[in-house]
Amino acid sequence: MNIMTEKSLEDAVNAEMNRPNEPIKMRGDQVTVHYGDKQALFGVNLDVRQNQVTALIGPSGCGKSTFLRCLNRMNDTIDSARVGGKITLDNEDIYDPKIDVVELRARVGMVFQKPNPFPKSIYENVAYGPRIHGLAKNKAELDEIVEKSLQKAALWNEAKDRLNEPGTGLSGGQQQRLCIARAIAVAPEVILMDEPCSALDPIATAKVEELIDELRENYTIVIVTHSMQQAARVSQRTAMFHLGYLVEEGPTDKMFTNPDDKRTQDYITGRFG
Ligand SMILES: Nc1ncnc2c1ncn2[C@@H]1O[C@H](COP(=O)(O)OP(=O)(O)OP(=O)(O)O)[C@@H](O)[C@H]1O
Numbered sequence: 001m002n003i004m005t006e007k008s009l010e011d012a013v014n015a016e017m018n019r020p021n022e023p024i025k026m027r028g029d030q031v032t033v034h035y036g037d038k039q040a041l042f043g044v045n046l047d048v049r050q051n052q053v054t055a056l057i058g059p060s061g062c063g064k065s066t067f068l069r070c071l072n073r074m075n076d077t078i079d080s081a082r083v084g085g086k087i088t089l090d091n092e093d094i095y096d097p098k099i100d101v102v103e104l105r106a107r108v109g110m111v112f113q114k115p116n117p118f119p120k121s122i123y124e125n126v127a128y129g130p131r132i133h134g135l136a137k138n139k140a141e142l143d144e145i146v147e148k149s150l151q152k153a154a155l156w157n158e159a160k161d162r163l164n165e166p167g168t169g170l171s172g173g174q175q176q177r178l179c180i181a182r183a184i185a186v187a188p189e190v191i192l193m194d195e196p197c198s199a200l201d202p203i204a205t206a207k208v209e210e211l212i213d214e215l216r217e218n219y220t221i222v223i224v225t226h227s228m229q230q231a232a233r234v235s236q237r238t239a240m241f242h243l244g245y246l247v248e249e250g251p252t253d254k255m256f257t258n259p260d261d262k263r264t265q266d267y268i269t270g271r272f273g
Pocket of ligand 1: 035038040058059060061062063064065066067078080
């Protein structure tokens, strides 16, 4: 006799429907973005699930970076940008006037396309955020945050004997891992990555991809990438954008083997973009 508990039944149904059990960490609801008169995003509905890597793919100019920047209000820094719709973090509206944007950007950190360490020492690059957010009571605690962050970013072994040397003296791949350590140092919950490997060689890229997979255990990650292989390697969910619309979203293996929309099929097989 096949005895199924309510929980295992729910798991089986979820698996059958390819529906993940992870809670929703961030949700975009009818998100629109205008730059002046030009509309860049049209009613995007997208859930970002906790402890998963969500990849945003699509041809150049389709709005991937624009959507990513909505998730920690980086578009606020662009004068012409207007964001509509609703975006939540743990069910809380991040565009609510009560929200402290500095605090939001600590919870939802960002790693950019080009590694951009401050022109300061490796130590200072990582210590800066925790210091301004008051995360360490004394030097010993700050030292510990710096060490742990560099360890989590898989850079400690290479950096521990040169903490006082400039961050800009590291290789490109090391600099990108330093930027990841800097994001981690303020204990974020979500890390946004905008083509984090596009300036890196294949070996440095492989290291960062491996790191992304490890980071997923403790963080929720959203990554914009032009590389289909990278999206397939690092993400659990993939969202396909085209001309400012979200075309479809789903488990990465399904999106790359059996997408519902012809535009996704065309894009992943290199027919456009
Ligand atoms: N600061 C800005 N001011 C005006 N228009 C912008 C700005 N940033 C982006 N856009 C426009 O918004 C649209 C979406 O751009 P976005 O950078 O989000 O696309 P993308 O998919 O990330 O592109 P890419 O893959 O080339 O980085 C494009 O038409 C772009 O020209």
